[in-house]
Amino acid sequence: MSRALAVSGLVKRFGKKIAIDGLTFEVACGEIVALLGPNGAGKSTTFACLAGLARPDAGTIRFDGRLLESDRGRTVAVIPETPEVYPLLTVWEHLVFVARLCRLDAAGKNAVRNCSRASRCSTNAIRSATRSRKGCARKR
Numbered sequence: 001m002s003r004a005l006a007v008s009g010l011v012k013r014f015g016k017k018i019a020i021d022g023l024t025f026e027v028a029c030g031e032i033v034a035l036l037g038p039n040g041a042g043k044s045t046t047f048a049c050l051a052g053l054a055r056p057d058a059g060t061i062r063f064d065g066r067l068l069e070s071d072r073g074r075t076v077a078v079i080p081e082t083p084e085v086y087p088l089l090t091v092w093e094h095l096v097f098v099a100r101l102c103r104l105d106a107a108g109k110n111a112v113r114n115c116s117r118a119s120r121c122s123t124n125a126i127r128s129a130t131r132s133r134k135g136c137a138r139k140r
Helices: 045-050 091-101 106-118 133-139
Strands: 003-014 017-028 056-062
Touching: 017 045, 045 091
Parallel strands: none
Antiparallel strands: 003 017, 003 056
16 A cells, blocks of 8 residues: 655744654544644644644654645644534534535545545534533533
8 A cells, every 4th residue: 555645854943842753653545533632732733834824943743655744734634623613614624614614626526525434434424523522511
């Protein structure tokens, strides 16, 4: 299986605080990956760097062999974990919103459909994000 995403030597600092220190990993086509770690480990910062929401201090990010630079937000998108941002949207509508926000072409929209199928979310999904398990836990 070919690699779709390759991150090499990623570094991000906030002043003297090192949020990401030389992170290297690869993700193969079709592979689903999760970043795990305690609060402050750099998970959200890593995704922010991948999606172009934060500028890394060092390292490279490649997608399908192509070096991603300042325009990487058009290739990598982040769906925030905070469901309260758009409480009236269904899960499917949230995915479509992010796809449009990132100006995805037809191939990108197909990727959203494939992702939703893999997660068993369909265009008929009626549950809103705030009713998801994490959303219910946060309301308590």
